Amino acid sequence: MKNKLITTALVSSFLGLGVSSAVAQTTITGNLELSYYGLSHEGNATAAQKQHNSRGFGKESQINIANKGKLSNGMDYAAGFSLEMDGPDGSTNFSAAQTAGSWNENVYIDLISGNTTVTFGADHIQNPDRNITNLVGFGYVGIDGVNNLISSYSKSIGSPYSNFGVGVVQNIGVGRVSALYTPGGAATNDILNGLQSNQVDTNESTYELGFKGDLGVKGLDVGIFYNKADKAGQITTNKDLKGQKIDFSYNMGQFTVAGELAKHEGVDTQTGTVSGYDAGPDTHKMKSIGVAYAVDKALSVGYTYGVADSNSVVTNQTADEKINLFAIGYNLGPVTAQLQYKTVDNASNFNGLDAEQISARLATKF
Numbered sequence: 001m002k003n004k005l006i007t008t009a010l011v012s013s014f015l016g017l018g019v020s021s022a023v024a025q026t027t028i029t030g031n032l033e034l035s036y037y038g039l040s041h042e043g044n045a046t047a048a049q050k051q052h053n054s055r056g057f058g059k060e061s062q063i064n065i066a067n068k069g070k071l072s073n074g075m076d077y078a079a080g081f082s083l084e085m086d087g088p089d090g091s092t093n094f095s096a097a098q099t100a101g102s103w104n105e106n107v108y109i110d111l112i113s114g115n116t117t118v119t120f121g122a123d124h125i126q127n128p129d130r131n132i133t134n135l136v137g138f139g140y141v142g143i144d145g146v147n148n149l150i151s152s153y154s155k156s157i158g159s160p161y162s163n164f165g166v167g168v169v170q171n172i173g174v175g176r177v178s179a180l181y182t183p184g185g186a187a188t189n190d191i192l193n194g195l196q197s198n199q200v201d202t203n204e205s206t207y208e209l210g211f212k213g214d215l216g217v218k219g220l221d222v223g224i225f226y227n228k229a230d231k232a233g234q235i236t237t238n239k240d241l242k243g244q245k246i247d248f249s250y251n252m253g254q255f256t257v258a259g260e261l262a263k264h265e266g267v268d269t270q271t272g273t274v275s276g277y278d279a280g281p282d283t284h285k286m287k288s289i290g291v292a293y294a295v296d297k298a299l300s301v302g303y304t305y306g307v308a309d310s311n312s313v314v315t316n317q318t319a320d321e322k323i324n325l326f327a328i329g330y331n332l333g334p335v336t337a338q339l340q341y342k343t344v345d346n347a348s349n350f351n352g353l354d355a356e357q358i359s360a361r362l363a364t365k366f
Contacts, residue, residue, distance in 0.1 A: 026067045031366070033058075033363040040357075104123055105122075120166050128223060132260060135249065137340035149348040152286075153323060157263070160229065167181065177211050181207045182207075211223065220249075226243070257290070260288045288323075289306075302326075302327045305325075306325070318349065319351040327341075337362055339360045340359055
């Protein structure tokens with residue numbers, strides 16, 4: 001289904017100030033993804049983990065509204081926002097986390113001069129929120145939800161990209177260099193930047209420096225990122241939050257290889273429900289490799305191996321988390337289908353907490 005295109009001519013005034021006429025181009029796009037997963041795990045008596053199975057469907061749907069044109073001074077501009085509606089839509093207990101997509105999903109106003117872009121908003125600037133080594137499958141490398149725990153294999157290394165802030169992006173030919181500053185920090189309630197007492201972030205200001213590009217090499221995709229957030233006074237941690245990541249993928253016709261090295265310091269890991277779970281702050285180090293082969297124009301297969309270690313001092317939370325991921329992807333034109341199988345040893349660094357997950361997804365864009 002082709003993008004809907006709306007062209008509007010604006011001849012009006014704004015806040016009583018005259019604005020010259022301009023022509024703006026607005027596009028409306030979207031995507032829909034439906035997935036299914038099955039998860040099973042078992043643990044040892046020391047970690048007090050129980051054997052458990054779970055399964056169910058998942059959904060992600062998003063509408064994007066984007067506008068671009070010329071300013072009265074000749075500069076270019078772009079603006080837009082997205083509405084991401086996931087979770088149990090329409091539920092009477094719709095939580096703030098489930099409605100986050102209506103607040104800070106790809107919200108931006110960009111002022112553009114040549115190769116330089118100054119951007120205001122959230123979830124728009126280039127960022128490290130990817131596990132590039134999962135070349136054929138979908139989602140991230142780690143398995144979340146094993147015994148109600150979050151994988152130690154980091155997704156976005158504490159990136160503040162989903163917080164409201166200001167950034168600049170410079171195109172340098174072989175890639176784009178970016179700098180982002182957010183005044184609220186990368187807190188779990190970072191979407192609630194406001195004046196009410198229950199809408200105050202729990203961390204301090206955060207900044208992030210990044211690069212994405214091909215370095216002038218066809219088929220190469222490189223990402224380099226560093227972020228830092230000062231520790232907040234009300235958080236019982238003695239470390240500033242820091243994230244570092246370098247990743248790459250290189251396509252050689254039918255073959256693609258990828259690698260990732262990442263580090264996340266000062267992690268407050270008290271997100272599990274298991275008694276004795278380490279409350280941090282920890283340092284997690286992650287590394288992974290991935291390979292993919294395109295059998296033909298439609299069918300691809302891939303494999304990913306990842307390891308995450310932690311400096312946790314909890315006795316039964318010292319093992320390396322090891323992940324194996326096998327994936328098959330099939331392109332049906334307007335719809336893509338993916339099937340992946342994951343295994344994890346020592347999930348969330350818990351000794352002996354092993355699991356396996358099989359999942360499938362259908363996705364389309366319009």
